[in-house]
Amino acid sequence: MAPLNDEQLHQIRDERREQIMGAALNVFARRGIIGTKMSMIAVEAGISHGLLYHYFKSKEELFTTLVREAMIASQEGMREVLDLQGTPMDKIRALTHEILDEGGAPYFLLIHQARTSEGIPDEVKQLMKQYSMELFVSLLRPLFVEGQQAGDIVQGDPEELISSYLSVLSGLMVLNAQGIDDYRMPSVDMVLRLVAAR
Amino acid sequence: MAPLNDEQLHQIRDERREQIMGAALNVFARRGIIGTKMSMIAVEAGISHGLLYHYFKSKEELFTTLVREAMIASQEGMREVLDLQGTPMDKIRALTHEILDEGGAPYFLLIHQARTSEGIPDEVKQLMKQYSMELFVSLLRPLFVEGQQAGDIVQGDPEELISSYLSVLSGLMVLNAQGIDDYRMPSVDMVLRLVAAR
Amino acid sequence: MAPLNDEQLHQIRDERREQIMGAALNVFARRGIIGTKMSMIAVEAGISHGLLYHYFKSKEELFTTLVREAMIASQEGMREVLDLQGTPMDKIRALTHEILDEGGAPYFLLIHQARTSEGIPDEVKQLMKQYSMELFVSLLRPLFVEGQQAGDIVQGDPEELISSYLSVLSGLMVLNAQGIDDYRMPSVDMVLRLVAAR
Amino acid sequence: MAPLNDEQLHQIRDERREQIMGAALNVFARRGIIGTKMSMIAVEAGISHGLLYHYFKSKEELFTTLVREAMIASQEGMREVLDLQGTPMDKIRALTHEILDEGGAPYFLLIHQARTSEGIPDEVKQLMKQYSMELFVSLLRPLFVEGQQAGDIVQGDPEELISSYLSVLSGLMVLNAQGIDDYRMPSVDMVLRLVAAR
DNA sequence: GATGAATGAGTGTTCATTCAT
DNA sequence: AATGAATGAACACTCATTCAT
Numbered sequence: 001m002a003p004l005n006d007e008q009l010h011q012i013r014d015e016r017r018e019q020i021m022g023a024a025l026n027v028f029a030r031r032g033i034i035g036t037k038m039s040m041i042a043v044e045a046g047i048s049h050g051l052l053y054h055y056f057k058s059k060e061e062l063f064t065t066l067v068r069e070a071m072i073a074s075q076e077g078m079r080e081v082l083d084l085q086g087t088p089m090d091k092i093r094a095l096t097h098e099i100l101d102e103g104g105a106p107y108f109l110l111i112h113q114a115r116t117s118e119g120i121p122d123e124v125k126q127l128m129k130q131y132s133m134e135l136f137v138s139l140l141r142p143l144f145v146e147g148q149q150a151g152d153i154v155q156g157d158p159e160e161l162i163s164s165y166l167s168v169l170s171g172l173m174v175l176n177a178q179g180i181d182d183y184r185m186p187s188v189d190m191v192l193r194l195v196a197a198r
Numbered sequence: 199m200a201p202l203n204d205e206q207l208h209q210i211r212d213e214r215r216e217q218i219m220g221a222a223l224n225v226f227a228r229r230g231i232i233g234t235k236m237s238m239i240a241v242e243a244g245i246s247h248g249l250l251y252h253y254f255k256s257k258e259e260l261f262t263t264l265v266r267e268a269m270i271a272s273q274e275g276m277r278e279v280l281d282l283q284g285t286p287m288d289k290i291r292a293l294t295h296e297i298l299d300e301g302g303a304p305y306f307l308l309i310h311q312a313r314t315s316e317g318i319p320d321e322v323k324q325l326m327k328q329y330s331m332e333l334f335v336s337l338l339r340p341l342f343v344e345g346q347q348a349g350d351i352v353q354g355d356p357e358e359l360i361s362s363y364l365s366v367l368s369g370l371m372v373l374n375a376q377g378i379d380d381y382r383m384p385s386v387d388m389v390l391r392l393v394a395a396r
Numbered sequence: 397m398a399p400l401n402d403e404q405l406h407q408i409r410d411e412r413r414e415q416i417m418g419a420a421l422n423v424f425a426r427r428g429i430i431g432t433k434m435s436m437i438a439v440e441a442g443i444s445h446g447l448l449y450h451y452f453k454s455k456e457e458l459f460t461t462l463v464r465e466a467m468i469a470s471q472e473g474m475r476e477v478l479d480l481q482g483t484p485m486d487k488i489r490a491l492t493h494e495i496l497d498e499g500g501a502p503y504f505l506l507i508h509q510a511r512t513s514e515g516i517p518d519e520v521k522q523l524m525k526q527y528s529m530e531l532f533v534s535l536l537r538p539l540f541v542e543g544q545q546a547g548d549i550v551q552g553d554p555e556e557l558i559s560s561y562l563s564v565l566s567g568l569m570v571l572n573a574q575g576i577d578d579y580r581m582p583s584v585d586m587v588l589r590l591v592a593a594r
Numbered sequence: 595m596a597p598l599n600d601e602q603l604h605q606i607r608d609e610r611r612e613q614i615m616g617a618a619l620n621v622f623a624r625r626g627i628i629g630t631k632m633s634m635i636a637v638e639a640g641i642s643h644g645l646l647y648h649y650f651k652s653k654e655e656l657f658t659t660l661v662r663e664a665m666i667a668s669q670e671g672m673r674e675v676l677d678l679q680g681t682p683m684d685k686i687r688a689l690t691h692e693i694l695d696e697g698g699a700p701y702f703l704l705i706h707q708a709r710t711s712e713g714i715p716d717e718v719k720q721l722m723k724q725y726s727m728e729l730f731v732s733l734l735r736p737l738f739v740e741g742q743q744a745g746d747i748v749q750g751d752p753e754e755l756i757s758s759y760l761s762v763l764s765g766l767m768v769l770n771a772q773g774i775d776d777y778r779m780p781s782v783d784m785v786l787r788l789v790a791a792r
Numbered sequence: 793g794a795t796g797a798a799t800g801a802g803t804g805t806t807c808a809t810t811c812a813t
Numbered sequence: 814a815a816t817g818a819a820t821g822a823a824c825a826c827t828c829a830t831t832c833a834t
Contacts (some may be wrong), residue, residue, distance in 0.1 A: 009812085009816085009818085012817095013818085016818085031315075032230070032232070032233070034230075034232055034233050035230070035233075035315070035316050036805080037802090037803065038804060038805085047819075047820090048819065049804090049805090049819065049821085050805090050806085050807085050821065050822095051818075051819055051820075053804090053807095054817090054818070057805095057807075058804080059804070059805090115376075115378050115380055116373075116376040118229050118235070128380075132380050133380045133382075143235070163381075163382040164382055167373055167381045168369065168370065169370055170369070171368070171369020171370045171371075171373050172369045173363055173369075174373070175314075178314040182330050182331045183365040183368060184358070184361040184365050185365065186363075186365065187362070190362055190392060191366075192239060207793085210793080214793085233827065236828075237829095245794080245795090246794065246795045246796060247795090247796080247830095248795055248796060248830090248832085249793075249794055250830095251829095251831080252793070252794075256829080256830080395821090405814085409814090412814085421828065425812070427712050428628075431711070431713070433628075433807065433808085434807075434808060435807080435808095443815080443816090444816045445808090445817080446809090446810085446815070446816055446817060446818095447814075447815055447816075448809095449810080450814070450815075454809080455808065455809090456811085457757070501606065511774050512769075514624070514629050515629065527778045529777065529778075548659060556778070559777075560778055560779070560781070560784055561764065561780075563769055563777045563778050563780060564762055564765065564780060564785075566769060567767075567768055567769050568761065568762065568764045569765075570765055571764060571768070576709050578709065578722075578726050578727045579727065579728075579757075579761045580761050581758070581761065586758055588787060590784055590785070590787055594792035603795085603796070606796095612795085631823090631824065631825085633825095633827060641798045641799090642798065642800070644798070644799055644801095644825090645798055645799075648796090648798080650825075651826095652825080653825070653826090776826085
């Protein structure tokens with residue numbers, strides 16, 4: 001009878017948005033921005049392709065929105081790990097665990113896509129510069145330095161160590177996230193050998 | 199001017215084929231099969247796009263041909279390393295060196311593209327199964343076992359160790375090959391810590 | 397609160413209809429049937445686009461309804477002018493004044509759109525034939541003949557004179573109604589020179 | 595055998611371009627930029643829609659190119675008339691003749707479309723400002739002043755006279771060009787009464 | 793063998809229209 | 814009656830592939 005009230009509408013909109021973003025994240029992460037057709041996202045979200053455009057102006061905007069979210073989420077994830085109890089090595093182990101875990105994979109993979117694919121919107125390129133690896137390096141620096149002082153982490157330039165370590169993790173995530181059976185994720189303990197003092 | 203004889207024609211054909219395949223390898227490796235337009239390959243090869251179709255029936259065939267070559271080349275590369283002089287650890291170091299080197303990157307990256315992208319021809323999927331990681335694992339197995347016996351390589355299931363190691367290398371190659379400044383390649387020595395007994 | 401009775405409902409319906417038609421007239425006249433989006437009409441009318449379809453079955457029907465009204469209105473306008481006091485020349489001056497005035501413009505412009513645009517519903521095309529220029533010519537004929545006899549209007553075939561005159565007015569209206577600054581409306585007196593005996 | 599030589603290719607390209615532009619002019623002039631589908635132009639030109647994009651980057655570019663040409667052509671047409679032999683009144687008659695003639699119609703109509711339609715590219719809007727009516731007014735000014743001095747043209751502000759006159763002609767062209775039977779073009783002599791001293 | 797003009801299937805996006813509430 | 818979410822047909826444009834020369 002009466003049209004839906006504001007609250008109901010707002011809820012529907014929010015749910016749909018989430019639904020679309022979830023679907024888009026999956027597809028973009030797997031196929032990249034070029035390889036993803038809007039119709040695929042629509043199918044994955046279980047809606048018509050037309051409806052996508054009620055919620056996002058364009059494929060670019062949808063992609064950009066996701067990258068922005070992914071960057072915020074990945075930063076927060078890292079901060080959370082840093083706030084845990086324990087030795088530096090414990091925290092690095094926790095971080096490694098989380099990253100290699102499938103859970104966060106789509107977000108990281110999306111960022112990888114954004115970093116490496118063609119056809120990336122300019123705005124995303126801007127974002128990539130701001131949230132570059134340097135940021136993560138600077139977040140992790142205190143941790144690694146502390147670990148080195150405690151003798152748990154190998155000596156050497158901490159920034160080189162961190163960025164190399166993150167690159168290894170990134171590489172693994174890319175493989176992992178794409179879900180190719182053929183690759184085998186190393187154990188967390190194995191990866192930690194990269195930085196652990198013996 | 200006398201017309202070219204058969205042999206000369208054949209040679210021209212072969213040279214053109216090589217030229218096209220070289221160009222295609224570069225572009226496919228960087229942009230994936232979807233992101234690569236036939237015209238890009240033509241430009242890279244310095245020929246008209248029409249001519250591509252005198253040498254390869256389709257984009258798919260060109261891609262498939264390259265993947266086949268890449269697989270053979272990567273196997274050969276690995277065998278060459280194994281035939282070198284030195285301890286197992288020396289050989290593994292040499293292999294790591296080669297893989298992380300930019301030189302061999304396009305072939306490996308192409309295989310990665312083939313492994314992870316969508317829109318891959320069925321024939322390539324078949325190839326991937328035949329030349330899967332298992333093959334490389336079996337090639338490297340004797341080396342790793344010997345290294346473990348010599349006490350240079352960490353104990354544990356050698357197959358797990360090898361496939362994990364190759365996955366790390368693969369991940370790094372993917373990052374490296376795409377030439378993103380942001381990532382930083384670890385040194386060979388750092389990577390070797392993954393498998394070295396301390 | 398008692399529910400509204402039938403009469404009140406009817407009145408609301410009629411008011412809404414008028415409101416929509418007024419909005420639609422403005423937008424159609426300015427942008428033509430193709431260039432007009434239903435959502436524009438909804439915004440102009442201050443209602444939701446869904447509601448349009450409670451009152452008009454389709455964009456076509458809305459357009460057709462407006463054209464029908466416009467034709468009736470333009471005829472009535474002409475008849476009113478003819479019923480004024482004064483000499484034939486006075487009446488023609490009054491008619492010219494009204495037509496060049498922005499006031500009546502949207503209706504005339506709508507008819508012009510109907511006459512000249514593509515994508516016009518068949519029903520409208522039928523209407524155009526019935527209410528063609530001939531009709532107006534026949535309405536004005538007595539006036540012009542009288543004016544010629546009085547020596548105020550140039551000699552010659554009155555029908556040719558009238559239809560030419562109306563064409564000039566139509567052309568000016570089209571320019572005028574589209575509100576392009578660049579064009580400059582001639583004064584009524586200047587236009588009258590077309591038909592005035594000197 | 596050998597590919598076409600440069601000259602032949604150039605000729606094909608030029609012919610095709612002309613063919614497309616001719617077709618596009620007709621369709622745009624009749625239907626406006628929004629109402630024109632690229633497929634219509636392709637059909638009118640007797641080619642595939644894909645080929646349009648070998649010659650023009652987009653619908654916008656095609657439209658803009660045509661407008662630019664139309665402006666140059668209309669200016670040239672006007673200059674040619676001015677260079678004729680005869681009294682000012684002769685020249686104005688010739689100009690009127692030419693404009694009311696169907697020949698130049700599509701170009702003028704295109705400019706009208708550019709002036710009045712929605713969805714006009716920004717570059718065209720810029721062009722419209724440069725080649726505005728003021729330009730034509732200034733071209734015709736000497737002619738009209740001379741005519742006034744000779745007593746052939748009515749007294750009064752020449753610029754007002756000229757711009758009003760051009761507006762009438764523009765309005766007529768719009769009607770004429772759209773080829774609606776219902777409208778009747780006035781004779782040149784009738785239109786000239788607008789400016790002729792009696 | 794070589795070129796580039798030509799085609800048409802496929803994708804992103806818009807918008808008239810429907811429908812649950 | 815009223816709203817706006819939802820649908821899908823239609824259109825601009827791209828690009829793999831074909832073909833005349």
